[in-house]
Amino acid sequence: MIDLKIRDYLNFVFYYAGDNVDLPALVNKFLRAPIEKQKGRNGIRIVNTDDGQLVCRKYVHGGLLRAITGDFFLTAKRAINELEILLYLKSKGFPVVHPYGVLVHGGSLTKKLHILTVYAENTTDLVDVLRISPTRERLRLIQRLAKLFWALEALSVYHPDLHLSNVLVTRNRGLLFLDFDKACRKTVTKRDMENMFWRLNRFAEKCELNGRLRISPRDKELFLRTYARLSGYDFRLLMANKLERKRLTSKIGWFIESLLYGGAK
Template structure:
């Protein structure tokens, strides 16, 4: 069992064989009856005998029914980039899922819209090696920001254009609130912003952390990561204009002149970096497609 575990209010720590589970009390019996500690079985499920819904990140995330009107998404932790071809879903030391659940609950307690986690699982494999997953309640009508933007096309109607502008501003204000609460996002990209109705939500807080006050450097690091994601998906045809980007940035900065100055400087100096990241995206696409996978090593 991982040591020095932060147990959020309303959660319980349970040991089942080689698996440690941090489970929300009001879902504990339901999840244990589902034997979610053997989450690998759900990831390998034959859809003919157990028809889950699948969401896609780095790997498919099965969504399983938990009770009437509710489903749970199982997100397994998998390395990104070239490391994925070598270690895939094995991690060394720590407990990523427990840490993410704890900070997600902290973010929720600040009133910042996000998913509701109900369990984290840490499954020991060999010595300090482990697999992990996080379980969250499914929001069936939510889409990520990429999917949301794709519906507008390159020439949106005036009505749709107003919705797009409103969402850019709302997303900027959401990130402003997130940062002002002291949170740093470990992987801020378009896929990690969901849209439910007309409200944006932040998700996926693996490797995120909280400080009393974030430095401007930390805030710019998050914004530049998001800007790289915007550039990547814009190249792939997602309709994001410079005006959309600046509307987001201006909403984020508000009347803070120091943030506006830092953002302008950061964006002006990051153009050269895009060449490097374009190469990295190409390599990651090859890895993800299997053209440069484990069989080729």
């Protein structure tokens, strides 16, 4: 457990682990920052502060009932958990965006949660880089991604919703992870890793369906082979046997979400 500092101002509470923060100034700039709706599922705010640019992401409930549950939470636990995981991974040298803090807005009954991270300059979405990269560079990135999935397992972090849009590519072609919502620290089992790989595959196939990116069987083979070499556990036969059933389940889910919300991730 990481000891977090807590400050409050009006109906805002701020959780953080770094140097002291001018919370009134931060809240004022947060409220004035526009929402960039084209980024992420629910948009983000870019907040300009004396510490540089911050990316502010609001939490919303997922699932088919998200239109009802919306962005109201009873506690700040979900956001604080992600902040603690980001701080833990950064302390272990795992490449994540720099965590700044959690800003909670609301009263005792319902709250709106936001996580703030330092804006990562000179980075590009992994999906976009994979789409335009020549074959050799593309394969190198896929190998790096597999190695970092294995590193998460070694660090006892399970992330059931990790996909390609959670990863940035830096100027020197390193990878940087930016979203650990719903992740947790635990002993990561082989079943957990299988679940993470299916989530990654589901996102990749959705990208192909939308014409955004095609991940070839060769790419997937390289990813799983690289992980197998590091971990000693080969998922290729197991996943090949389950592939058609998983695809059918995903298509049913995408169809239902398209009826309710016009799309799915």
